[in-house]
Amino acid sequence: MITNNRTSQKFISLLILISILVPNVLFLKPVKVSAQVATFDVPTEIETGVTAVSSGTTAIATVTDTAYEIQKALKEILRQALMTVARRLLQEMTKKTVTWINSGFHGSPLFLENPKSFFKDIGKYEIKTLIDTFGYDSRRFPFGRDFALNTINSYKR
Numbered sequence: 001m002i003t004n005n006r007t008s009q010k011f012i013s014l015l016i017l018i019s020i021l022v023p024n025v026l027f028l029k030p031v032k033v034s035a036q037v038a039t040f041d042v043p044t045e046i047e048t049g050v051t052a053v054s055s056g057t058t059a060i061a062t063v064t065d066t067a068y069e070i071q072k073a074l075k076e077i078l079r080q081a082l083m084t085v086a087r088r089l090l091q092e093m094t095k096k097t098v099t100w101i102n103s104g105f106h107g108s109p110l111f112l113e114n115p116k117s118f119f120k121d122i123g124k125y126e127i128k129t130l131i132d133t134f135g136y137d138s139r140r141f142p143f144g145r146d147f148a149l150n151t152i153n154s155y156k157r
Contacts, residue, residue, distance in 0.1 A: 011085075019078060127155050 102109055112118050134141045135148030 015081060019074065019081075022077075123155070127151060 101111065131148040131151060134144035137144060141147070
């Protein structure tokens, strides 16, 4: 993702760094260590080895399950963080859009403040254009002057 905004780049870098470091800090538990005296008994050692292999398989399954749960939790945290970022972006876009609508281009809003006056001015402009076309060219429109006067009187009524 290429972005020109330095603030968003720093925020994304910080978010990635936190998502890498937080699991190591939160899920790291100290392990109690104790010393044992070494004794060697062949039948006991064989039985212990068989038990260790079976419990090792269980330990591996437990570690795998724990890793899967951690991965699932991290995905949920990341999803929630991204949803928060998306909400903030949407809120900022909405705020800027409303500001743009209200202030418009060069400080005037982009919606009609007085629609009655606006449409009245359009009507005046169109009638003036029509009268200029027909009313002052008696060679092409011999009855143009009468038509223009009648149109002006109709508009005034």
